Amino acid sequence: MRWYPHRAPSKYRFRVSEHLGDTLRRLRKLPGLTQEELSDASDVSVDVIRKLEQKRTFSARLPTLHALADGLGVELTTLLGDPPGARSEGDGDSPALVAVRRAITPTAFAPEPDPAEAEGLSVVSLRDRIADAWSAYHAAEFDDLMKTLPDIIADVRRLVAAGREGAHAALGKALQLGGHLAVRLGKSDLAIISLERAMDEAEASSDPLLTPMICNSMAWAYQRQNRLSDAISVAQYGADRVKAGGLTTAESVKVWGGLMMSAATSYARSNDYEQADKMMRAAEKEAERVSTLPVSEDSRMVSVFSKSSVRIERVRLAVQHGHPEDALKLAKGMRLSQDTPPSWRTWLLLDVARAHTDLGDAEGAVKALESLRRVAPAWMRHHTLAVSIIRDLWELPVRPPGLRSLAEFVGVAN
Numbered sequence: 001m002r003w004y005p006h007r008a009p010s011k012y013r014f015r016v017s018e019h020l021g022d023t024l025r026r027l028r029k030l031p032g033l034t035q036e037e038l039s040d041a042s043d044v045s046v047d048v049i050r051k052l053e054q055k056r057t058f059s060a061r062l063p064t065l066h067a068l069a070d071g072l073g074v075e076l077t078t079l080l081g082d083p084p085g086a087r088s089e090g091d092g093d094s095p096a097l098v099a100v101r102r103a104i105t106p107t108a109f110a111p112e113p114d115p116a117e118a119e120g121l122s123v124v125s126l127r128d129r130i131a132d133a134w135s136a137y138h139a140a141e142f143d144d145l146m147k148t149l150p151d152i153i154a155d156v157r158r159l160v161a162a163g164r165e166g167a168h169a170a171l172g173k174a175l176q177l178g179g180h181l182a183v184r185l186g187k188s189d190l191a192i193i194s195l196e197r198a199m200d201e202a203e204a205s206s207d208p209l210l211t212p213m214i215c216n217s218m219a220w221a222y223q224r225q226n227r228l229s230d231a232i233s234v235a236q237y238g239a240d241r242v243k244a245g246g247l248t249t250a251e252s253v254k255v256w257g258g259l260m261m262s263a264a265t266s267y268a269r270s271n272d273y274e275q276a277d278k279m280m281r282a283a284e285k286e287a288e289r290v291s292t293l294p295v296s297e298d299s300r301m302v303s304v305f306s307k308s309s310v311r312i313e314r315v316r317l318a319v320q321h322g323h324p325e326d327a328l329k330l331a332k333g334m335r336l337s338q339d340t341p342p343s344w345r346t347w348l349l350l351d352v353a354r355a356h357t358d359l360g361d362a363e364g365a366v367k368a369l370e371s372l373r374r375v376a377p378a379w380m381r382h383h384t385l386a387v388s389i390i391r392d393l394w395e396l397p398v399r400p401p402g403l404r405s406l407a408e409f410v411g412v413a414n
Helices: 020-029 035-042 046-053 062-072 076-080 095-104 123-138 142-161 167-184 188-204 210-224 228-245 250-269 273-287 307-320 324-331 342-358 362-375 377-382 384-394 403-410
Strands: none
Touching: 020 046, 020 062, 020 076, 035 046, 035 062, 062 076, 062 250, 076 210, 095 142, 095 167, 095 188, 123 142, 123 167, 142 167, 167 188, 167 210, 188 210, 210 228, 210 250, 228 250, 250 273, 250 307, 273 307, 307 324, 307 342, 324 342, 342 362, 342 377, 342 384, 362 377, 362 384, 362 403, 377 403, 384 403
């Protein structure tokens, strides 16, 4: 891999992953597969594999990537090689990441924290700190989050040891955040461990929606590991559990809707676009009810689910399955709700850029990417898709205005 300098301060350098074609060729040759054998194993045409390896295309649709990862017997993240979301310390884990790992997986058989250590701590204040940490995550402030999360987890464990009401639920949300952060840092095994421990805390809590919310996170982690059937299973389990309790509050509908969207995404990546679209339409219909239902006093940490989020996901599925015109129609004139986090706005702009690229509208793609750079520059550098789109545009015979600045920003221009 290579390091590319950026105009941002040096501590915020991000690693640009090796070209998808190089990764594909390297992973194919490890078990000694020919292109034809990989084609048979993945059900992806030899022509697509050849174009990727010869760098005649710099990206592929997610269903194709999942199929290739499955044929190679690797995780999706291994194939994509996502750049890390925080500054690098070289080949090893940074001290900040080591601290996060230790917080998630404390020493085995170590004594419980002394309840006296919880003096001066409150569940309410910890919930606020966790909610702020989630906001930092959605803003892609991973470097800062790694510094604060270990202390948050340690303090919540003290509250659990002291038997404070609501402490198990707070620890479940903190560990759920640890799982999300680990996924973004490319530590999928740590993510699963953190989410499993979050599940245990959720089951020990009195919050009936917490386990289903963590099911959604687990489904996403399974998607990243290319375990699509497992992702569908855990998402549907969570959705059924919420529905059994009744969709009577805004929170319950949001959690159920988020799980439906997650399951739909996995169906789509399994090339079952019809089932995915059916589930998305059901979710979008249910989203109409959210504003008419009662809301609890503290809903900061409930799933992001709204008409906007469903429409964003429908745009993504249309792009992934080769319907760029439909994607742009769905995206046109969208008004995003105020609670739409930067990460979701990022996905929308990326998919709009991808749709314009697929239609041969390079200037439209650059315009969407310029908007993304203004809205969420950190996310833009983090996303493999953004780098792939810019690489595709960079190889055009005539480069559209504004592309060089974007290419330099993500480290593509040489």
